[in-house]
Amino acid sequence: MGPRGVFAERFALLYAEAGDPPLKRVTESVARARRTDEQGRPVRVPAQRVSDWRRGRNVPARFSGLSAVLEILVGEARKRKPQAAIDGLYDLDAWRILWEEALASPVIDTDAPPQEDSAVCPYMGLSAFGPQDANWFFGRERATNTLLARLNENGITMLVGASGAGKSSLMKAGVLPRLSKDAIIVSPGTDPLKEFALQVPDLILTLESAADSEVLVEFAHEVQLAVGDRVVIVDQFEEAFTLGGDENRLRVFVQALHAAAEKTAVVLGLRADFYARCLDFPELAEALENRQMVLGAMSAAEVRDAVTNPAKAAGLQLETGLVDLVLRDLGTHNRRGKDAYDAGALPLLSHALLVTWQRRQAGRLTIAGYRAAGGIQGAVATTAERAWSDLDEPARAAAKQLLLRLVRVGDDTQDTRRRSSRHSLLEASTNLPATERALEVLTRARLITMDAGSVEITHEALLHAWPRLRSWIDEDRAGNLTRQRLEEDAATWASNDRDSSMLYRGARLEGARQQVTALSKDFIDASERQHRKSVWLRRSAVSLVVVFALIAASAAVIAVRQRDDAVFRQVVAEADRLTDTDPSLAAQMLLAAHRMRPDDQNVGSKLLASQQTPLAVPLHGHTGAVYLTSFTKDGTVLATASYDRTARLWDVRDRSNPKPLAVITGHTDWLTSAVFSPDDKILATTGNDKTIRLWDVTDRANPKHLKTIETGNGTTYLLEFSPDGKALAAANEDKTARLWNVSDPANRSRSANRCAAPRRRCGPSPSPRTARRSPPAATTGRSGSSTSPPGP
Numbered sequence: 001m002g003p004r005g006v007f008a009e010r011f012a013l014l015y016a017e018a019g020d021p022p023l024k025r026v027t028e029s030v031a032r033a034r035r036t037d038e039q040g041r042p043v044r045v046p047a048q049r050v051s052d053w054r055r056g057r058n059v060p061a062r063f064s065g066l067s068a069v070l071e072i073l074v075g076e077a078r079k080r081k082p083q084a085a086i087d088g089l090y091d092l093d094a095w096r097i098l099w100e101e102a103l104a105s106p107v108i109d110t111d112a113p114p115q116e117d118s119a120v121c122p123y124m125g126l127s128a129f130g131p132q133d134a135n136w137f138f139g140r141e142r143a144t145n146t147l148l149a150r151l152n153e154n155g156i157t158m159l160v161g162a163s164g165a166g167k168s169s170l171m172k173a174g175v176l177p178r179l180s181k182d183a184i185i186v187s188p189g190t191d192p193l194k195e196f197a198l199q200v201p202d203l204i205l206t207l208e209s210a211a212d213s214e215v216l217v218e219f220a221h222e223v224q225l226a227v228g229d230r231v232v233i234v235d236q237f238e239e240a241f242t243l244g245g246d247e248n249r250l251r252v253f254v255q256a257l258h259a260a261a262e263k264t265a266v267v268l269g270l271r272a273d274f275y276a277r278c279l280d281f282p283e284l285a286e287a288l289e290n291r292q293m294v295l296g297a298m299s300a301a302e303v304r305d306a307v308t309n310p311a312k313a314a315g316l317q318l319e320t321g322l323v324d325l326v327l328r329d330l331g332t333h334n335r336r337g338k339d340a341y342d343a344g345a346l347p348l349l350s351h352a353l354l355v356t357w358q359r360r361q362a363g364r365l366t367i368a369g370y371r372a373a374g375g376i377q378g379a380v381a382t383t384a385e386r387a388w389s390d391l392d393e394p395a396r397a398a399a400k401q402l403l404l405r406l407v408r409v410g411d412d413t414q415d416t417r418r419r420s421s422r423h424s425l426l427e428a429s430t431n432l433p434a435t436e437r438a439l440e441v442l443t444r445a446r447l448i449t450m451d452a453g454s455v456e457i458t459h460e461a462l463l464h465a466w467p468r469l470r471s472w473i474d475e476d477r478a479g480n481l482t483r484q485r486l487e488e489d490a491a492t493w494a495s496n497d498r499d500s501s502m503l504y505r506g507a508r509l510e511g512a513r514q515q516v517t518a519l520s521k522d523f524i525d526a527s528e529r530q531h532r533k534s535v536w537l538r539r540s541a542v543s544l545v546v547v548f549a550l551i552a553a554s555a556a557v558i559a560v561r562q563r564d565d566a567v568f569r570q571v572v573a574e575a576d577r578l579t580d581t582d583p584s585l586a587a588q589m590l591l592a593a594h595r596m597r598p599d600d601q602n603v604g605s606k607l608l609a610s611q612q613t614p615l616a617v618p619l620h621g622h623t624g625a626v627y628l629t630s631f632t633k634d635g636t637v638l639a640t641a642s643y644d645r646t647a648r649l650w651d652v653r654d655r656s657n658p659k660p661l662a663v664i665t666g667h668t669d670w671l672t673s674a675v676f677s678p679d680d681k682i683l684a685t686t687g688n689d690k691t692i693r694l695w696d697v698t699d700r701a702n703p704k705h706l707k708t709i710e711t712g713n714g715t716t717y718l719l720e721f722s723p724d725g726k727a728l729a730a731a732n733e734d735k736t737a738r739l740w741n742v743s744d745p746a747n748r749s750r751s752a753n754r755c756a757a758p759r760r761r762c763g764p765s766p767s768p769r770t771a772r773r774s775p776p777a778a779t780t781g782r783s784g785s786s787t788s789p790p791g792p
Contacts, residue, residue, distance in 0.1 A: 002105055003098070003101040003102040003104070003105040004059055004102045004105050005320070006098065006101075006102070007059060007098050007099065007101075007102035008053070008054075008055070008320045009320045009321055009323070009324060010086075010089065010095075010098060010321075010324075011053050011054060011320075011321075012054050012055075012319070012320040012321030012367075013085065013086070013089065013321040013324045013325065014070070014073050014074070014077060014089055015054055015073060015321070016321055016325060016367060017073075017077040017080065017081060017084075017085060017089070018072075018073040018074075018076035018077040018080070019076060019077075019080060021073075021076060023047035023050050023051055024047055026047075026050060026069060026072055026073070027045055027046065027047050027050065029072045030043065030044075030045050030068045030069060030072060031044065033068060033071070033072075035064065035067075035068040036064075037062060037064040037065070038062075038064060043064055043065050043068045044065075045065045045068060045069055049065075050069060053066075053069075054320070055320065059099065059102045059103050060099065060103075061103075063096060063099055066095070066099060067092060067095075067096075070092060070095055071092075074090045074092075077089075077090065078090065085324070085328045086324065086328070120314050121314070121354060121357050121358075122135075122136040122310030122311060122313060122314040122316070122357075123136070123310060123350050123351075123353040123354040123357055124136070124169075124350050124354070125347075125350055125351040125354035125355075125458070126347050126350070126351050126380070126447070126458035126459035126461060126462060127449060127458050127459070128166075128168035128169045128172065128459075129166075129168075129169035129172060129173030129174075130172050130173060131172055131173060131176045131177055133173050134173045134174075134177040135313060136173075136310040136313065136314075137169060137173040137174055138305045138306050138309035138310060139298050139302040139303060139305045139306030139309075140166060140169070140170050140174050140298070140302070140306075141302075142302070143170055143174070143295060144170060144174035144175055144178070146293065147159065147170065147171075147174070147175050147267070147293060148175055148178060148179075150265070150267075150291065150293060151175070151179070151231055151265040151267065152265070153265065154261060154262060154263060154264055154265055155261050155265065155266070155287070155290075155291050156257060156258065156261045156266045156267075156268060156283065156284070156286075156287035156291060157265065157266065157267045157268070157287065157291045157292075157293060158267075158268050158270055158278070158284070158287045158288050158291065158292045158293065159171065159267055159268065159269045159270065159293050159295060160270050160271075160272050160275065160288075160292060160293070160294050160295065161269075161270075161271070161272060161294065161295035161296065162271070162272050163271050163272075163273075163460050163461070164345065164346050164347045164348075164459065164460070164461050165295045165296070165297070165346065166295065166346055167235075167269040167270075167271075167295055168235050168236065168269060170295060171233050171235060171267060171269055172185070172233075172235070175233075175267075176233070179231055181229055181230060181231060182230045182231070183230055183231040183232070183233055184199050184200065184227065184230050184231070184232045184233065185199070185233045185235065186199055186232065186233070186234045186235070187234075187235050187236055187239065188234065188236065188237060188239040188240040188243065188253075189239055189243055189419060190243045190419075191246075191249065192239070192240045192249070192250060192253040193207055193208075193211055193249040193250070193252055193253040193256070196253060196256060196257075200226045200227060202222075202225075202226040203222065203223060203226045203256070206219050206222045206223070206226075207219070207252060207253075207256060210252050210255075211246075211248060211249045211252045219255075219256070219259070220255075220259035220262070223256050223259040223260050224259060224260065224262065224263045227260045227263065227264060228263075228264070229263070229264050230264060231264060231265050231266070231267070232257065232260055232261075232264065232265070232266040232267070233266075233267050233269075234257070234266070234267070234268045234269065235269050236269060236271075237268040237269055237270045237274075238270060238271045238274040238277075238416070239416075239419075240253065241274055241277045242408050242410075242416050242418075243408065243418060243419070251281070254281045254283050254284060255283065257283070258283040268284075268287075275288070298346070300327055303326075303327060303330060303349075304323055304327065306349075307323055307326055307349075307353065308323060311365060315363065316357070316360070316363055316364070316365060317363060317364045317365070318364075318365050319364060319365060319366045319367050321367055322365060322366065322367050322370060325367060325370065326349070326352075326353075326370065326376070329375050329376045330345060330349055330376055331345075345376060347459045347461040348376050348379065348380055348461055348465060349376050351379050351380050351383070351461075352370065352373055352374070352375060352376045352379035353365075355373035355374075355379050355382070355383060356369045356370045356373050358373075359372055359373060380461065380462060380465040380466060381465055381466050381467060383445055383447070384445070384447055384462065384465075384466040384468065384469070385466075385468070386445070387441050387442060387444075387445035387447060388468065390441050391437065391438060391441055392434075392437075394431050394433075394434035395434045395435075395437045395438045395441070396438075397431070397434065398429060398430075398431055398434040398435040398437070398438045399438035399441075399442060400472060401428075401429065401430075401435075402425050402429070402435060402438060402439065403442075403448075403457070403469060403472070404472060404473070405418070405420060405424075405425060405428065406418055406419075406420055406448065406455065406456060406457045407457070407463060407469075407473060409473060409481050415460075415463055415473060416460060416463075417456055417457040417459075417460050417463070418456070419454050419455070419456040420454070420455050420456070421454055421455065422439070422454075422455050425439070425455060439455070447462060475581065476581075564596070567596070568593060568596050568597055571589050571592055571593045571596070572589075572590075572593050572602075572603060574589055575587075575589035575590045575593065575606070583610065583613045583614075583615060583616075584615040584616050584617065584618075586610070587607070587610040587613070587615055590603060590606050590607045590610060591607060594607050617655065617656060617657075617658060619638075619640070619650055619658055619660075621648055621660055621663075622640065622642040622643075622644050622646070622648065623642075623644040624642050624643030624644035624645075624670065625642065625643040626640050626641070626642045626643075627641050627642065627643065627670075627671065627672050627673070628640070628641045628672060628673045628674060628675075628718075629641075630674060630675045630676060631652075631676075632676050632680040633676070633678070633680055634680070635652070636651070636652065636653045637649055637650065637651065637652065637661065637676075637680075637697075637700055638650040638652045638658070639674040639675070639676060639683060640674065641671035641672060641673050641674040641685060641687065642670070642671055643670040643671070644670070645665070645667050645668070645669060645670055645671060645687075646663055646664060646665050646667075646671070647663075647664040647671055647674040647683070647685045648660060648661075648662070648663050648664065649661040649662045649664070649683075649697065649700055649701075649703070651700070661700045661701050662700065662701050662702065662703050664683070664685065664695060664703050666693060666705060666708075667685065667687055667689050667691065667693065668689040669687055669688035669689035670687050670688050671685055671686070671687035671688075672686060672687045672688070672715065672716065672717050672718070673685065673686050673687070673716070673717065673718050673719045674719075675719045675720065675721065676697070676721075677721045677725040677742075678721055678723060678724070678725045679725055680697070681696065681697065681698050682694055682695065682696065682697065682706070682721075682725070682742070682745055683695040683697045683703065684719050684721070684728055684742075685719075686711075686716040686719055686730065687715070687716065688715045690710065690711050690712055690713065690714065690715075690716075691708050691709060691710055691711060692708075692709040692711060692716060692719065692728070692730060692740065693705065693707070693708050693709070694706040694707045694708075694709070694742065694745045696745075706745045706746050707745055707746055709740060711730065711732070711738070713732050713733075713734045713736065713738075714732060714733040714734050715732070715733040716730045716731065716732050716733070717731050717732070717733065718730070718731040719731075721742075725742075725743075726741065726742065726743035727739050727740065727741060727742065727743075728740040728742045
């Protein structure tokens with residue numbers, strides 16, 4: 001990069017940390033400071049010159065002008081973030097050294113026209129690198145060389161790392177293209193033994209015979225002949241534990257790998273949280289003890305290579321300061337060490353860069369595009385939510401169903417993704433067109449990957465980075481586990497020629513009826529037929545010894561009683577299931593069960609216990625989180641403010657059956673507050689779009705917009721009218737409160753300046769998050785302290 005490039009990158013980073021203030025405001029602040037140069041002349045810095053420094057076009061000729069600008073930027077940056085992002089960013093002495101080195105270095109032509117925009121994206125997002133992506137794979141050279149050296153010897157090598165550390169990419173894009181011999185690549189899936197045999201067709205009969213045999217069969221020689229000297233790579237070996245069901249077939253698979261390792265090199269990519277499961281197999285335990293390679297986090301230099309080198313290879317340019325911003329967000333500058341960041345964050349980094357590439361400008365990746373993408377932590381959630389917003393209501397329901405089918409809920413381990421087929425997903429759908437639309441949108445957003453015969457979530461990072469999917473998994477974990485086991489048992493029953501001994505009976509059948517899916521419908525229907533057949537046989541045996549005249553009556557009484565028992569048990573079971581998620585509905589169902597069986601002490605005790613539980617009537621309509629509610633003085637109308645950028649009015653005169661009155665729109669970002677004036681004629685709303693809006697709600701069903709107050713000071717969290725309704729107080733994110741004169745709602749004026757405790761003066765005191773979105777209203781005087789506009 002050179003000293004000039006380093007100087008430009010650090011200056012751009014400082015400017016970004018200062019909140020990207022307008023160039024004119026910076027130069028005006030320098031003029032007001034009245035600095036002088038070495039010869040006593042006033043320092044003047046044109047806006048264009050500061051712009052050139054940011055873009056790396058030139059280096060300041062004199063340090064006096066640079067230092068005047070640095071003092072302004074450092075002061076602004078300290079307000080927003082007292083601790084510098086990197087060492088020396090706030091130190092003028094360190095800046096002088098950078099400036100001297102840059103000034104002494106040769107000039108590089110930075111005005112050369114940028115390369116033509118490339119339509120090739122060098123970043124993989126949540127997808128793993130494959131052999132065809134080796135040209136974009138950078139940063140893992142050291143790990144690649146280490147693993148290649150291990151593959152020069154025969155034996156099983158265990159490549160262990162966290163989810164997202166890059167094990168698959170290292171093996172496929174780093175090692176595979178550099179191997180001097182052929183390789184066999186296996187993904188275990190639901191039947192690892194079958195997958196291995198498909199890659200080595202000569203072993204199909206041998207391995208199947210070994211799996212079906214009840215005694216140990218020696219097949220090592222056949223495996224060695226069929227595999228030869230080809231390297232065996234098993235990607236995502238943990239799937240053998242999460243998706244494979246037959247322990248005997250799994251053990252034969254491990255023995256086949258051990259046999260192959262006696263003549264060639266075998267490498268298994270293993271997620272670290274499945275380490276203990278491997279210890280159950282002596283062959284794998286030996287490999288973990290003697291031939292283990294841990295893939296940890298990359299160093300800061302390696303991450304820099306992984307960001308910059310693919311861009312260079314694709315003919316892209318990176319805006320100065322972008323790389324340092326990415327490294328800071330990733331956490332490589334953490335003082336705990338160079339590898340202090342979470343190794344599993346690499347897919348999130350790759351996805352953030354992919355979305356930044358999608359926002360490129362003339363072949364240039366910019367800081368603005370990176371921030372618009374949501375950064376490392378927010379890019380996946382932002383992309384997922386954008387894809388979710390593109391779906392209509394039926395497609396959203398279908399998307400939720402198919403995503404949950406692509407997740408394996410862990411009982412005693414972490415949740416993992418599960419591979420399925422397009423045919424199975426469509427077959428299980430209750431709305432085929434909606435499911436097809438959802439598949440198309442989620443695939444286009446790269447949230448799921450569709451291959452010729454399989455569909456899977458692109459990376460397990462999505463399970464934790466997208467709050468909506470995480471909440472779906474957690475809200476009914478027990479139900480998801482039951483459904484998951486039911487489908488697996490149904491598949492096992494179908495593969496064993498529908499053996500009746502595997503069907504459900506009794507209480508297990510009752511519980512499974514609530515989780516019936518299209519995939520398990522035949523299994524449950526067969527179980528119910530078997531159950532009904534058993535009941536019928538028992539009744540027939542009794543009928544032989546009972547008088548024929550009593551048979552019909554007895555059968556009717558028994559049938560009615562069983563039906564009532566089943567309905568009663570189903571109502572009680574449903575109430576128990578809903579106790580934690582919907583206590584109101586659970587209490588209603590317990591009341592219905594009590595009316596069915598007034599003498600049931602268990603139901604009676606549960607109903608009495610529900611008296612201590614607060615019950616609620618939900619109001620449905622908002623599509624985002626609801627942050628604040630307020631009533632009119634007479635309590636007949638409720639106002640709600642929501643993350644979905646709307647406020648709503650509700651008729652709550654009948655508390656058991658509230659009705660929507662009106663939806664208030666107009667805000668451009670999420671809302672935090674909606675309050676009524678003392679006379680209930682005015683509604684004030686506010687939120688994250690730096691405005692307060694006043695509405696005439698005299699006609700509850702048709703609110704009318706009166707006035708928009710531009711606050712300009714970040715998020716406003718709470719509003720409150722004075723008792724006489726003539727003043728409006730606002731609590732703001734920038735540590736201030738403001739009073740607004742709303743005696744004439746159509747023509748407001750601010751009645752008092754904001755006051756930020758614990759400072760004694762009135763003036764702006766922006767928080768770090770507010771400062772990034774809007775420059776402060778204050779300017780910087782000669783001493784570098786902030787001054788405020790005069791009060792009214």
